[in-house]
Amino acid sequence: MSSIESQIRQNVDRVTDRINAACSRVGRDAASVQLVAVTKYADLEWVQALRTLGITDLGESRPQQLLERAELLDAEIRWHLIGHLQRNKARKVLPMVAFTHSVDSLKLLTAIDRLVEELGISAQVLLEVNVSTEKSKDGFDVQELLSGWDTVLNCQHVEVSGLMTMAPRSENIEDARPVFRELQNLRNQLRDRSNGKLPLQELSMGMSGDFEIAIEEGATIVRLGSVLYNGLTRREQT
Numbered sequence: 001m002s003s004i005e006s007q008i009r010q011n012v013d014r015v016t017d018r019i020n021a022a023c024s025r026v027g028r029d030a031a032s033v034q035l036v037a038v039t040k041y042a043d044l045e046w047v048q049a050l051r052t053l054g055i056t057d058l059g060e061s062r063p064q065q066l067l068e069r070a071e072l073l074d075a076e077i078r079w080h081l082i083g084h085l086q087r088n089k090a091r092k093v094l095p096m097v098a099f100t101h102s103v104d105s106l107k108l109l110t111a112i113d114r115l116v117e118e119l120g121i122s123a124q125v126l127l128e129v130n131v132s133t134e135k136s137k138d139g140f141d142v143q144e145l146l147s148g149w150d151t152v153l154n155c156q157h158v159e160v161s162g163l164m165t166m167a168p169r170s171e172n173i174e175d176a177r178p179v180f181r182e183l184q185n186l187r188n189q190l191r192d193r194s195n196g197k198l199p200l201q202e203l204s205m206g207m208s209g210d211f212e213i214a215i216e217e218g219a220t221i222v223r224l225g226s227v228l229y230n231g232l233t234r235r236e237q238t
Contacts, residue, residue: 005049007230008050011229012053019222022211033215033221034221036082038059039225041229042229043234057077061081061082062083066079066096080097080101080223081102084104091119094115098124099161101128110151113158124158127162131182137166146190153198164203165179173209174213176210176213177217179205180205183203184217184218204222
């Protein structure tokens with residue numbers, strides 16, 4: 001085993017222990033939390049080490065890099081697009097991804113719905129919500145999503161599987177808790193308005209600095225990058 005594989009194994013083991021502990025604190029089954037390893041700043045060798053450990057869910061922020069890496073890595077990977085998706089990139093990206101976490105407008109959602117039908121593919125998406133109302137973040141405004149919910153329900157081909165958000169950066173990680181709690185409350189409200197059509201099972205929230213709080217507040221998907229690569233120094237620049 002190389003030094004890189006050994007370091008990443010240690011990091012993954014620590015993260016797994018932290019996920020298990022967070023689930024235990026709130027009486028959840030750890031199997032209810034999906035780890036997505038974010039590879040945006042990771043060397044290809046690090047990504048390959050993650051695959052050696054059996055991690056199959058990888059997340060990329062940039063569509064072009066996702067497409068490039070999908071060609072280099074094995075077909076068993078479930079790719080997650082976690083960054084912004086422009087409508088003119090959707091045709092190339094959608095067939096390659098298992099989940100798109102960043103659908104941030106009704107225009108993008110309806111465009112994806114049309115493309116899914118046209119291309120004859122399936123697509124699972126999450127609606128990105130700017131719960132913290134930060135101007136620097138993409139995503140639906142909460143009231144915008146509530147008022148446009150009928151448009152979401154009218155989509156016939158794309159599968160809207162849940163919601164995604166990012167907490168504001170803060171030195172106090174507890175500042176993330178009300179943001180995550182509000183996303184879960186919003187999900188419950190929207191699910192009630194769906195009359196059984198959309199169960200909205202997925203909540204994608206929590207990154208390296210706050211994923212334990214996200215799990216305590218109901219996250220089903222956590223998007224982790226830097227915490228998986230502690231102790232490693234980048235070689236390639238992408």
